[in-house]
Amino acid sequence: MKKLSTSLIAALWAATSLMASQAADIVAKKVNVDLSRVSYSSDVWNSAVFSEVVLYPQTAIVLNDKKANEINAVTKAKKAHVSALYDGKQIAFLIKWADGSMNIQSGYQSDTYADGFAVQFPAGVINPEALPYIGMGSEGRAVMVHLQKAVKAHYEPNGQGNVYYQLNPNQTELFEGELEAFNQKVKAIGSNDYEKLFIAEGFRSTTEIKDGTTFSYARLGYKSEGWMGSLSRPLKDVYVDLNRGAIPVAFAVWDGEKMGRDGLKNLSAWLSVELEGNGDGSALIMAVNKDSAGDAVAGKEAVATNGCAGCHQVESTDAPNYMGPSLSNVGGYATAAYLRESILSPSSVVVPGYNRNAHSNYMWYTEENGKRVSTMTDYSWLDAQTLENMVAYLQTLKAEVE
Numbered sequence: 001m002k003k004l005s006t007s008l009i010a011a012l013w014a015a016t017s018l019m020a021s022q023a024a025d026i027v028a029k030k031v032n033v034d035l036s037r038v039s040y041s042s043d044v045w046n047s048a049v050f051s052e053v054v055l056y057p058q059t060a061i062v063l064n065d066k067k068a069n070e071i072n073a074v075t076k077a078k079k080a081h082v083s084a085l086y087d088g089k090q091i092a093f094l095i096k097w098a099d100g101s102m103n104i105q106s107g108y109q110s111d112t113y114a115d116g117f118a119v120q121f122p123a124g125v126i127n128p129e130a131l132p133y134i135g136m137g138s139e140g141r142a143v144m145v146h147l148q149k150a151v152k153a154h155y156e157p158n159g160q161g162n163v164y165y166q167l168n169p170n171q172t173e174l175f176e177g178e179l180e181a182f183n184q185k186v187k188a189i190g191s192n193d194y195e196k197l198f199i200a201e202g203f204r205s206t207t208e209i210k211d212g213t214t215f216s217y218a219r220l221g222y223k224s225e226g227w228m229g230s231l232s233r234p235l236k237d238v239y240v241d242l243n244r245g246a247i248p249v250a251f252a253v254w255d256g257e258k259m260g261r262d263g264l265k266n267l268s269a270w271l272s273v274e275l276e277g278n279g280d281g282s283a284l285i286m287a288v289n290k291d292s293a294g295d296a297v298a299g300k301e302a303v304a305t306n307g308c309a310g311c312h313q314v315e316s317t318d319a320p321n322y323m324g325p326s327l328s329n330v331g332g333y334a335t336a337a338y339l340r341e342s343i344l345s346p347s348s349v350v351v352p353g354y355n356r357n358a359h360s361n362y363m364w365y366t367e368e369n370g371k372r373v374s375t376m377t378d379y380s381w382l383d384a385q386t387l388e389n390m391v392a393y394l395q396t397l398k399a400e401v402e
């Protein structure tokens, strides 16, 4: 009897210490309120608990825009606060982040950029060990992206989403009184809801969903030098299945002041969300949160001696290198599992954004039988310890927090 209880205590101890070391980034509490249409100002958030998350500048993909690149040459990571709730059918998120200037895009000014946010989930079956590429998914591993931006009220009679065309007064054949009347109409019945929902298998490979097969309700509001963005969506639909013990989610925010758009944004890593009382999510939480146990100092050495810098800008102080994506923030938005996979099997997830600044000789991948093949050297021969050390080192590569 004594022996049994001792081993029972030992087992319980092991279980609790395991749980304690792998706490989820965000805990979604279950509520008895219909969450299908909650906004950032809904009362349901009054008692919500917020977790701090960090969004890193996405440096893997560089835009072909000199001015924007200059403004963003030295970028810091941003802190945000996130809360989540679920009601058994829907899940809702609220993200708050500081932004000293409100940037609202109007449809016909193509030189203004909007503040905005996106929430991303893996599409299809979630495999904790092989999550999609964080920057909008990758071939064969799609993501669902909910996007909301701060735009001026616009009127879209045909519902096609071609706001630019419909809003540009120069594109309408209206003058004076008629144009004035048109503008009044836009003001009266216009919407400032830009919201888009799409499935992406990589940067520039997106399919917008507007056939009513699911719903997304995202709202954006500005208060005291910061934005609040909310999203509610079904726990399960034909695209994603979030009705589990824990799920991965990632957030992105854009700063219009810094000419942010497309890949020029701040991005979180895959974060784990525990759906309290909805089953065992430990495998996912562990896969997302467990850091490498390797030796980062030895890893730095291994990265130097294995020629990685021949293709990558490794630390932000190194010269840019267009042969491969910059790794200077990779520790901020990659999981340890992703880094292992990137080194051992570069073609499993191919960073989809080809740098358009680069010469076409520096393509990041080639196509073979319709499948993307990374141009990165094969490192599958690395011994396990060296690999682990490299991963530990890469996890340290991240921008300072603002």
Ligand code: HEC
Pocket: 060, 303, 306, 307, 308, 309, 310, 311, 312, 323, 324, 325, 326, 327, 330, 334, 339, 342, 343, 346, 347, 349, 350, 351, 352, 363, 364, 365, 374, 375, 376, 377, 379, 390, 394
């Ligand atoms: C011959 C050039 C080349 C060499 C050498 C090279 N890489 Fe890469 N690497 C690339 C390219 C191109 C990509 C983008 C395509 C892809 O995802 O595989 C990439 C992608 C990556 C990624 C994913 C980056 C992201 O933003 O998701 C990591 C991590 C990485 N490499 C690490 C390494 C490490 C560590 C070494 C040295 C052990 C190394 N690479 C050596 C060319 C190279």
